[in-house]
Amino acid sequence: MTNRLLTHLRHVDLAVPDYDKQLDFYAGVWGLTKVAEDSGISFLAAEGSPEQYIVRLRKAEEKRLDLISYGAANPADVDTLAEQLLAGGVQLISQPGKVDTPGGGYGFRFFDIDGRTIEVSADVEARRHRRIEEKESIPVRLSHVVLNSPNINATRAWYEQHLDFRLSDTMALPHMGEAMHFMRISNQHHSMAIASGPHTSLQHLSFEMRGIDEYMRGSGRVMRSGARKIWGPGRHMAGDNTFMYFLDPHGNTVEYTTELEKLDEDTWHPHIYDLTKPENADQWGTSNPMNEMVAKEMLNDVDRGVFVAPPV
Structure with a gap:
C-alpha cells in the first residue's frame, strides 16, 4: 500500500459483565462525559475531542475488546481500503456502508491478523468540543x-x-x-x-x-x-x-x-x-x-x- 488511508484513532469499544461499575469509573473518576446510552451500551466522549465518543462500553457476559476504530478522510478512501484489504485476503466483517452509532458516517469492519475487530469510518459528524482549561484534570x-x-x-x-x-x-x-x-x-x-x-x-x-x-x-x-x-x-x-x-x-x-x-x-x-x-x-x-x-x-x-x- 503506497497511500496512507487512515488519519487517526477514533475510539476503543469494551465489553464488560459489570457494566454499571465500569460506567461509573469512566464517566466519573476517569473524567469522560456520557453522551448517549441505550440498552446496556454507553458512549463516552472527551470534552476536548471532536470525536463523538472515544470509549464505548457494552454490557456482556464476558469481558472482551469489542473493536478499535480509526478514521479515514472520506468515503472514497473507505471504499479503497476495503477493496485493498479484500484483495489482500483480509477477512471483512461488513461491507462499507452506513455507520449506525452517534455521529453516523460511512465505514466497515474487518479482522486484523490476531482476530481483533477493526473499524474504519469517514464522514462522522464532529462533536461540539471545547478547550480544556488550566487545572481541569480531564482527558483532552x-x-x-x-x-x-x-x-x-x-x-x-x-x-x-x-x-x-x-x-x-x-x-x-x-x-x-x-x-x-x-x-x-x-x-x-x-x-x-x-x-x-x-x-x-x-x-x-x-x-x-x-x-x-x-x-x-x-x-x-x-x-x-x-x-x-x-x-x-x-x-x-x-x-x-x-x-x-x-x-x-x-x-x-x-x-x-x-x-x-x-x-x-x-x-x-x-x-x-x-x-x-x-x-x-x-x-x-x-x-x-x-x-x-x-x-x-x-x-x-x-x-x-x-x-x-x-x-x-
Missing part, C-alpha cells in the same frame, strides 16, 4: 492504544502491509528480542503499539491530558478513588511522553499521558531502546520499577473477542 482526547500479541513481528508486518502503519521505535531485551513496536499513521509518535505477550489482549488505553499539572491532578483524583495504580509517574523514552497507569474495574490498564512526541516523518529513523536500562522505560527515574508484577497486569486476560465480531 484518546491518545493511543497498545495491543498484546503472541507474535509482534507478524502483527507489525500485517499493519504495515495492509494499513500503512510505520515503525517509530522499538523496545527490546537482549535475551528476548523485540518487546514492543511503536507504530504511527501520522506525525504523532504512535497511535498504536504492539507488545509481546503470551496471548492476544488489550494492553492499555492512553488518554491525553492538557499538561503536566492536569496529568498530576487527574492522577491524584484516581488514586484517591481507590483505583489501583500500577506504574508511574514517569516519562518514557520512546515517544517522550509522561505516564501514569491504573487498572479500571475490570482489570484493563488505562493511562494518563501528556506531550507525546510529534516527529518529522521524512527524516525520522527508528531507534531500538534496551529495556534493561531503566532510563529507557522512565527518563525521570520517578516511577516504581517496571517489574514482573506490572508486566503481568498489562498482559490482561485472554481476549474472548478474537475472530468473533461484536454483536453491535
Whole structure:
C-alpha cells in the first residue's frame, strides 16, 4: 500500500459483565462525559475531542475488546481500503456502508491478523468540543492504544502491509528480542503499539491530558478513588511522553499521558531502546520499577473477542 488511508484513532469499544461499575469509573473518576446510552451500551466522549465518543462500553457476559476504530478522510478512501484489504485476503466483517452509532458516517469492519475487530469510518459528524482549561484534570482526547500479541513481528508486518502503519521505535531485551513496536499513521509518535505477550489482549488505553499539572491532578483524583495504580509517574523514552497507569474495574490498564512526541516523518529513523536500562522505560527515574508484577497486569486476560465480531 503506497497511500496512507487512515488519519487517526477514533475510539476503543469494551465489553464488560459489570457494566454499571465500569460506567461509573469512566464517566466519573476517569473524567469522560456520557453522551448517549441505550440498552446496556454507553458512549463516552472527551470534552476536548471532536470525536463523538472515544470509549464505548457494552454490557456482556464476558469481558472482551469489542473493536478499535480509526478514521479515514472520506468515503472514497473507505471504499479503497476495503477493496485493498479484500484483495489482500483480509477477512471483512461488513461491507462499507452506513455507520449506525452517534455521529453516523460511512465505514466497515474487518479482522486484523490476531482476530481483533477493526473499524474504519469517514464522514462522522464532529462533536461540539471545547478547550480544556488550566487545572481541569480531564482527558483532552484518546491518545493511543497498545495491543498484546503472541507474535509482534507478524502483527507489525500485517499493519504495515495492509494499513500503512510505520515503525517509530522499538523496545527490546537482549535475551528476548523485540518487546514492543511503536507504530504511527501520522506525525504523532504512535497511535498504536504492539507488545509481546503470551496471548492476544488489550494492553492499555492512553488518554491525553492538557499538561503536566492536569496529568498530576487527574492522577491524584484516581488514586484517591481507590483505583489501583500500577506504574508511574514517569516519562518514557520512546515517544517522550509522561505516564501514569491504573487498572479500571475490570482489570484493563488505562493511562494518563501528556506531550507525546510529534516527529518529522521524512527524516525520522527508528531507534531500538534496551529495556534493561531503566532510563529507557522512565527518563525521570520517578516511577516504581517496571517489574514482573506490572508486566503481568498489562498482559490482561485472554481476549474472548478474537475472530468473533461484536454483536453491535
